[in-house]
Amino acid sequence: MSTPSSIRIFHIIGNETSELASVPFELPAKGFLWLACTRSYFSEQLGSLQLALQKLSGAPLVDLHVSDLLNAQLPSHYDYTSQYDLLVIRRLASTPSQVGTAALAAARRTAAAKPLNEAPRISTTPVGFAAWERVLLSVHPEDCTVRDGYARRLLQFAKTGTPPLAAEAPDLGQISDATQERLAREDKAFRNPGSSPTPGGLQPIRLPLSPADLMMRVVNIIVDNYLDLRRELSRHLDQWQSALLSPRKRIANWQALLEARLSLHQLDEICEDQRAAVQDWVDALETWPQPEAPSAQRELEALKVRSRDVLEHIERVVHHVRRLEQSTETAVQMHFSVQSNRANDIMRTLTTITAIFLPLNLIAAIFGMNFEFIPLIHKEDGFWWAMGVMAVITVALIGFFSYKRYLTRTGR
Numbered sequence: 551m552s553t554p555s556s557i558r559i560f561h562i563i564g565n566e567t568s569e570l571a572s573v574p575f576e577l578p579a580k581g582f583l584w585l586a587c588t589r590s591y592f593s594e595q596l597g598s599l600q601l602a603l604q605k606l607s608g609a610p611l612v613d614l615h616v617s618d619l620l621n622a623q624l625p626s627h628y629d630y631t632s633q634y635d636l637l638v639i640r641r642l643a644s645t646p647s648q649v650g651t652a653a654l655a656a657a658r659r660t661a662a663a664k665p666l667n668e669a670p671r672i673s674t675t676p677v678g679f680a681a682w683e684r685v686l687l688s689v690h691p692e693d694c695t696v697r698d699g700y701a702r703r704l705l706q707f708a709k710t711g712t713p714p715l716a717a718e719a720p721d722l723g724q725i726s727d728a729t730q731e732r733l734a735r736e737d738k739a740f741r742n743p744g745s746s747p748t749p750g751g752l753q754p755i756r757l758p759l760s761p762a763d764l765m766m767r768v769v770n771i772i773v774d775n776y777l778d779l780r781r782e783l784s785r786h787l788d789q790w791q792s793a794l795l796s797p798r799k800r801i802a803n804w805q806a807l808l809e810a811r812l813s814l815h816q817l818d819e820i821c822e823d824q825r826a827a828v829q830d831w832v833d834a835l836e837t838w839p840q841p842e843a844p845s846a847q848r849e850l851e852a853l854k855v856r857s858r859d860v861l862e863h864i865e866r867v868v869h870h871v872r873r874l875e876q877s878t879e880t881a882v883q884m885h886f887s888v889q890s891n892r893a894n895d896i897m898r899t900l901t902t903i904t905a906i907f908l909p910l911n912l913i914a915a916i917f918g919m920n921f922e923f924i925p926l927i928h929k930e931d932g933f934w935w936a937m938g939v940m941a942v943i944t945v946a947l948i949g950f951f952s953y954k955r956y957l958t959r960t961g962r
């Protein structure tokens with residue numbers, strides 16, 4: 551049996567949002583519907599959902615798209631039919647938004663104490679969207695944190711008029727910092743063109759205007775979590791670079807650095823798939839017919855702006871990840887260069903010391919020969935003469951090698 555939270559249905563019209571108790575089989579007179587379910591519920595109740603979509607939109611999902619929404623290993627991609635658009639975006643399976651503020655701070659303190667033990671691990675899971683003209687179907691993983699977080703704020707806005715994601719301050723840990731900042735900014739930009747102005751000259755804030763608009767808002771939340779992960783990876787790799795370039799630190803756990811670099815490569819591949827999918831969506835928007843009504847034109851332009859904003863966020867992550875890859879590779883090369891210089895200094899010092907002792911060993915070997923008559927061997931002061939000659943040779947060689955800078959260590 552499915553749990554009550556396996557599917558949630560919302561009716562959004564203007565600045566009002568209501569949650570329905572069951573899947574409707576008839577469209578409301580105005581507004582649009584958001585059907586958000588888990589992947590397991592979608593699999594179990596596929597027949598009834600297809601029937602509901604047939605009644606609501608006139609076109610159920612095609613079999614290939616059903617397989618895409620059920621596939622937990624599917625990369626991000628975009629597809630379409632004449633009736634609906636399909637967008638699959640992989641989100642982080644374990645993000646800072648799921649940890650909580652206190653736990654996240656404790657984790658960062660632990661990571662700061664042992665910075666090189668373990669890199670942030672990246673695990674992703676797909677979220678699928680199918681957007682009709684007045685229906686949005688979204689298929690989420692079992693935790694549904696993105697769905698529940700955004701739905702909570704939709705309902706809060708319907709009750710209090712507080713902008714989505716600006717309400718319920720104690721729960722802001724559910725959404726990433728980048729998302730909160732962006733949505734606080736964007737909710738000031740998209741206003742209700744049909745409402746009367748407020749005393750300050752601004753118009754009331756609008757909820758999503760269409761299923762496609764709602765889809766892109768949720769996708770933006772998913773993408774913004776990657777911006778937070780980017781900061782975590784950047785902090786971790788900055789510590790690695792400091793350790794690699796430290797002359798007094800020996801690096802033993804190279805496996806951790808390899809895992810960090812693999813995480814960067816994985817994030818790069820994930821974001822490339824996301825960028826390709828969103829770029830296809832943006833290109834598809836350009837082919838939509840231009841509506842005649844001015845309000846519909848503004849809604850379409852707002853959707854295009856929001857879609858390009860999502861694409862720009864993904865490109866920021868890709869650019870930063872590639873910069874981290876280059877800086878990490880440079881730090882590794884500099885580390886081995888420093889180690890090579892250090893080895894050269896050691897070998898030069900050892901060679902110089904050997905060169906100093908070579909004439910001394912020669913003198914000692916000569917006077918150690920087993921001959922009966924050797925100069926100075928039978929003189930009372932012969933030992934001191936030999937030691938004096940050795941001392942003079944030693945001082946002279948040290949002075950000469952110092953003048954040639956053979957005994958000077960390479961500056962750090």
